[in-house]
Amino acid sequence: MIRLHFNRPGNRTGRQPSTWLLDAPIFTVCPNCGFTPPEALRYVGSRYGYVGSFTCSRCGARIGITDGDCRPPVRFTADVPGQPQVSFIYEDVYRLNWADLERAGAALRTSLISPGEKGYVDVEAALRALEAEIARLDLPHAPAPLPDGVTWVPLPLRAWLDALHTLGV
Ligand SMILES: [Zn+2]
Numbered sequence: 001m002i003r004l005h006f007n008r009p010g011n012r013t014g015r016q017p018s019t020w021l022l023d024a025p026i027f028t029v030c031p032n033c034g035f036t037p038p039e040a041l042r043y044v045g046s047r048y049g050y051v052g053s054f055t056c057s058r059c060g061a062r063i064g065i066t067d068g069d070c071r072p073p074v075r076f077t078a079d080v081p082g083q084p085q086v087s088f089i090y091e092d093v094y095r096l097n098w099a100d101l102e103r104a105g106a107a108l109r110t111s112l113i114s115p116g117e118k119g120y121v122d123v124e125a126a127l128r129a130l131e132a133e134i135a136r137l138d139l140p141h142a143p144a145p146l147p148d149g150v151t152w153v154p155l156p157l158r159a160w161l162d163a164l165h166t167l168g169v
Contacts (some may be wrong), residue, residue: 002123002156003168004096006113019113020071021045021090022120025154030056030063031086032078040154043090045070086149093147094157095164096123103169108133124156130163142166 003022009015025040031100035058043051051065062079075087091097098113101121105112112126113119132143144165146153153161 004101004121004123005089006098006101006119006121008113008117010117012075019091019096019098019101019121021094024094024096024123025157026063027116027150027154028054028063028077029086029088029149029153030059030078031076031084032061032062032063032080033059035059036151038152041065043074052112073081078140088150093150094153095161096121096157100164100169101126104130104164104167107167107169123160126162127156127160128158130160130167134163134166137167139166 002024004019004024005022006017006019008017021043023042023044026043027036028041029036033056035056037054037057041052046067046069049066049069051067053062053064055062064077064079065074066077067074072089073087073090074090075085077083077085103110104126108129112121141162142165144161152158
């Protein structure tokens with residue numbers, strides 16, 4: 001299951017609507033040697049900013065994973081001299097930010113974000129709707145380019161990126 005939380009603050013607050021991952025697979029990166037393990041990590045937020053850790057299977061560095069107390073970005077820090085870091089806003093890499101969801105909803109002539117100030121987006125249900133629209137339009141599959149520094153994206157999200165790209169979103 002891939003879930004996203006959204007917050008649509010009232011106009012009076014002056015804050016922008018936002019989305020953030022609640023439960024999703026993330027790719028990980030070793031900031032010491034650049035290795036990206038071939039398996040995803042299930043990200044379900046953090047406890048006071050601590051997400052988890054792993055040992056790089058290529059260089060042996062211990063990598064700590066932190067976030068902004070369940071908010072982006074997710075940061076990888078290698079426990080080696082200099083403490084090299086790399087961080088990602090997965091909502092942007094995965095195109096699950098507010099603007100992309102609004103564009104995807106427009107392509108489907110519906111809204112993927114329910115009314116109300118707060119709630120959740122079921123990304124897999126949204127993906128099924130996009131794929132049904134692609135099938136209806138009989139569009140050829142178009143693989144989406146990935147941002148710089150990203151070598152792979154776990155499968156349901158890879159399909160999401162490709163579906164948006166295929167629909168010209
Ligand atoms: Zn490494």
